[in-house]
Amino acid sequence: MIPHILIIQSVYTDAALSARRLAITQHTCRPSLAYQTRQPIVHLAQHPDDPHAKARAEMLRSTGCIVIELWRDQWRLYGEDYQLPEGRKVVSRCDDDDVLSVDFCARTYAAGCQQQGKAALLWPQGMTYWRHQAYWWRYPGNQFVSVVTDGNDSPHDMQHHRYATEWPAVVVSEQVGWIWIRHGDAYTSTLSKYRPRLLRNIDVGRTPINMRAVSRVIEASGQMSGDYREHRRLQQQKTAPMKISEAFTYCGSDKNTVHHYGPFYDGLIETLKPRTVLEVGVHKGASLRAWRHVGYPVEAIGIDRQRVDGVAMVVATAPDFAPVLTQLEGRKFDLIIDDGSHVLLHQLAAVNQLQQLLEPGGYFVVEDLQNQQAVDAFRMRGWSFFDRRDSGRYDDIIAFQQF
Numbered sequence: 022m023i024p025h026i027l028i029i030q031s032v033y034t035d036a037a038l039s040a041r042r043l044a045i046t047q048h049t050c051r052p053s054l055a056y057q058t059r060q061p062i063v064h065l066a067q068h069p070d071d072p073h074a075k076a077r078a079e080m081l082r083s084t085g086c087i088v089i090e091l092w093r094d095q096w097r098l099y100g101e102d103y104q105l106p107e108g109r110k111v112v113s114r115c116d117d118d119d120v121l122s123v124d125f126c127a128r129t130y131a132a133g134c135q136q137q138g139k140a141a142l143l144w145p146q147g148m149t150y151w152r153h154q155a156y157w158w159r160y161p162g163n164q165f166v167s168v169v170t171d172g173n174d175s176p177h178d179m180q181h182h183r184y185a186t187e188w189p190a191v192v193v194s195e196q197v198g199w200i201w202i203r204h205g206d207a208y209t210s211t212l213s214k215y216r217p218r219l220l221r222n223i224d225v226g227r228t229p230i231n232m233r234a235v236s237r238v239i240e241a242s243g244q245m246s247g248d249y250r251e252h253r254r255l256q257q258q259k260t261a262p263m264k265i266s267e268a269f270t271y272c273g274s275d276k277n278t279v280h281h282y283g284p285f286y287d288g289l290i291e292t293l294k295p296r297t298v299l300e301v302g303v304h305k306g307a308s309l310r311a312w313r314h315v316g317y318p319v320e321a322i323g324i325d326r327q328r329v330d331g332v333a334m335v336v337a338t339a340p341d342f343a344p345v346l347t348q349l350e351g352r353k354f355d356l357i358i359d360d361g362s363h364v365l366l367h368q369l370a371a372v373n374q375l376q377q378l379l380e381p382g383g384y385f386v387v388e389d390l391q392n393q394q395a396v397d398a399f400r401m402r403g404w405s406f407f408d409r410r411d412s413g414r415y416d417d418i419i420a421f422q423q424f
Contacts, residue, residue, distance in 0.1 A: 205243025240273030262316025
């Protein structure tokens with residue numbers, strides 16, 4: 022039997038980027054490999070100084086695949102030596118944020134074994150997952166090409182579209198074979214031609230992936246661009262100071278997209294210029310990361326039921342905020358935000374227990390009041406409101422108070 026090699030490039034020199042990609046791998050590439058009906062041998066290229074390299078290799082080994090680790094000092098798209106075995110072999114490629122159909126490896130391998138000479142093995146149809154929606158896309162020259170060869174050829178030797186025209190090409194299947202996950206850490210833009218038709222649903226029988234989990238985990242990478250101009254702008258925003266509303270959107274928070282709180286926070290931050298922020302309910306940490314982009318130092322700490330990688334956290338569960346008071350004893354904050362459970366009892370508990378952590382003149386903001394009872398409860402306490410329920414969401418309303 023000839024071997025089937027799957028090349029995965031995860032050569033990261035930025036530890037934060039590596040951590041974000043590892044979190045995405047957990048919900049994309051890892052389950053894809055675990056569900057394969059025939060598992061390949063993984064050749065995993067990583068940087069020797071990546072602090073997450075060991076965790077990534079262990080994660081992929083947990084799928085049952087044999088993982089051979091390759092150490093590289095930089096990421097190279099073309100011309101890399103992947104230490105392929107001698108003799109005939111099938112070689113595939115997959116990024117660590119890609120999704121493969123359950124039969125991708127088995128059918129690719131079977132098609133490769135039927136060929137006499139070298140050949141490119143194609144899955145023309147797949148999906149692009151962009152801004153939390155799936156789009157059908159058919160393109161024979163896509164990047165999910167495999168090769169069968171007697172030499173040292175790999176799918177990374179040249180631009181992937183060239184294999185479909187310059188090599189003898191075989192279509193493995195016309196079924197959907199892959200999902201291309203798009204997020205803010207991607208190097209390229211997701212042009213409209215890559216997402217020609219919106220899909221209503223995804224066949225979980227072929228790609229048994231929790232797409233809600235994928236949507237959540239890619240938030241930390243920021244918004245994915247839709248054209249070259251937007252891509253340049255988003256890349257520039259990584260270093261240029263932003264309005265906090267822009268930073269929320271860039272980092273994947275829903276405060277300015279699902280909700281419409283951008284104008285409120287822009288106005289508040291222009292006046293308050295907070296240097297310390299405490300937020301209840303941070304999900305994957307997108308809103309905390311946003312403060313890194315406002316152009317001056319802000320220390321942002323989150324409160325949630327479990328820790329989130331890459332951000333400062335205190336673990337506590339509403340309505341008991343005693344652990345917060347203990348761990349942050351002596352600390353003061355310019356701005357406290359409650360974006361937690363949205364349960365009125367918990368919101369009032371947060372205000373009553375945490376307001377003592379506010380600096381004089383600091384603001385307490387409670388997001389997403391769920392009903393009129395909650396509005397009335399804060400109105401009776403003399404709070405002010407930013408009400409955007411006319412935008413179409415019943416809970417687009419903020420209560421806020423300066424102390």
